[in-house]
Amino acid sequence: MKGLKKTRRIQIILLAFVLLVGSTALIGYAMRDGINLFRAPAEVIAEPPAPGEVFRLGGLVEPGSIKRGQGETITFNVTDGAEVIPVAFTGVLPDLFSEGQGMIGTGQMQDGTFVASEILAKHDETYMPKEVMEALKEQGVYKDPGAPNG
Incomplete structure (x- = not known):
């Protein structure tokens, strides 16, 4: 009887x-x-994503690069x-x-262009996504708006 209980316990545990x-x-x-890792433009150029791979691209919207196309399609540079x-990007x-x-977009590369399915922008004039800020600091581009000039 004890051997049967022990065997049953082992079976339940297994x-x-x-x-x-x-x-x-x-x-x-x-x-x-569902896991989309953030990449800066320099990382995308250095290590191109696999075809069809969905990832997050972040950086600064290049001044003078926003062009509105037909309908809701917008092109710009990051x-x-x-x-x-x-x-x-097609949408609002x-x-x-x-x-x-600063912005972060979710999408994939197609013929050298990042086709975004979602665009996120900062929510006030001082906020920048942490990932974007760190990537820009690594490149020496980011200047903290709260830091004293000097």
Whole structure:
């Protein structure tokens, strides 16, 4: 009788372990497309993404580069000070989207142009996404608006 209880306990523990491993694998499989890493234009040029890979591109909107096309299509350039990537977006841009300001877009590269499905812009005049700010600091382009001149 004791041997049967011990065997049953081991079976339950093994079943729980197999279910845990299986559920972890399914969660990882489901999230593989949901993880979008931020990249600066210099990183995209240095290590081009795989065809069809969805990722996040961030930097500053290059002054003088915004062009409104037919319908809702807008093209502009994003720079990190070292490289420039052309961006195409069809849709309505955020109200605070403007030249010289920080932005992050989600999309993929197509024929050398980043085709964005979503554009995020800063939410006030001093905010810049942390990832964009760090990439711009690495390039020596970012100047903190709150820092004293000197």
